[in-house]
Amino acid sequence: MSVTADHSYADLPALMAELTGDEKHALASASTVDVLWVLYDRILRVDPSSIDDPDRDRFLLSKGHGPVAYYAVLAAKGFLDPELLANWGEVDSPLGYHPDRVLLPAAEIGSGSLGHGLPIGVGVALGLRAQGRTRPRTVVLIGDGELDEGSNAEAIAAAARLRLDRLTVVVVDNSSSSLGWPGGIAQRFAVEGWAVTTVNGRDHEELAVALGRTAPDRPSVVVAVTEPKELSA
């Protein structure tokens, strides 16, 4: 496989197996893979030649643990040499168990500690607006467990008050929050005035429609529900 090859969704299990050694369960084990694929395949206006373009869309992976699907999608879309996948975590690899934007320029942020991506995304959206760049979108992926971090509460409230209409959050909900979110995650955003959509996190059409929409004067959230995370023994 070469960097420039145009891969399809069907190629992801093989790419993910480069990292995990397990092709059979690759797609099912990654709750984020379908969201990531739809974003890079159909939504985000960014390609390997435009990662420094100030008017590119920004994608911030906040849930930086388990980046297998992220690296696989970046490889499939030519942002990353697939040859690098097999050696991830090695001393000379730019790919760690959490991504580092300095080592991997296609990553907008380094992540790993939870609750940082959305607050940074609020700043990115504010910074683009301050420069009159009204076209690029800022899309942040977080997990439902990650939503436990209080830093997200600061960001959710402020993003709505500041009317960040080019900011979209995707919450991948695989029921991994230990204390849960009674009444649903969407409620937490709706009460602050976000435009809210809840979709099947495995359904590419539903994801594409929801992620393709923005609302005037308010940020958007897409809650992408997947099967509950398997509890480890």
Next chain:
Amino acid sequence: MTTAIALQDTTMRDTFVLTVDRLLDEDPRLAVVLADISYAALKPAQQRHPHRVINLGIREQLLISVTSGLALAGLRPVAHTFPSFLVERAFEQIKLDLGHQDVGAVLVSAGGSYDMTRAGRTHQAPGDVALIDTLPGWTVYVPGSPAEAELFLRRAIARDDRVYVRLSEQANAQSYVDYGRPDDIRIIRRGRRGVVLAIGPMLDRVLAATAGIDVTVAYAATVRPLDGRGLRQAVLAADRADVVLVEPYLTGTSTYLIDAALEDLPHRVRSLGVSREAELRMYGDLADHDAAHGLDEHSIAASVGAFLRYA
């Protein structure tokens, strides 16, 4: 330096407001991020620059993370609040969202170690510089007067990297920094028995405390990086390699750098600063806190005298 705007009787915090208010008009890269503190004073600037003066309410984690995002988007962000809320409350955001993301930003605190004596421990942060110093790649300015504050704020904003500017109500009566070489240690007075290095607002009281002692008094407002070469030259010009460091924050914050600058010389160092021993559960005035930490003129004189007598 361009037109000075720090007037007599203005505080460093006033100077911060006046300086960024003016620079917002001049520098389209500049954005100022607030968490309510100083927002009222910057509302006129926000009227002129609604998207570059951003008040987030009382949200200090977001203050730092938004600063990171603004830098990622190509702006030169300045974040400002009291030091306890700026540096301590969201320290991991400073470490990761600024440092690990490798973006530039200017953090400007106002409140010193214990400017707000009557507010108590919640509003005091003598560990701010020591905490920032656990992270690589930061420049730290500790101006000693409002005019120096303006100089260093302008320098900080003109750079692209990470800068912490520590402002305080405590100030010297005049500016001492060499405007041509503001990062250098400056010799204020020469003597033979050793060197007293005063940091930022500590200089006036050090000069008074050492008036009758034959020591060199040196001054630094740029503390990271610290001008080790300048310190070494001052030490070599004295009869003995004895150094008293007087810092306005946690005792010994910069002692390791003095040791490094003098590593090939047998030398002695005494460090004066805010006590590490116990939390000071006391209100009162600045003079009460200075005395409690041994940072008043009388205590400094006694400390320097006792240290030199050991030799």
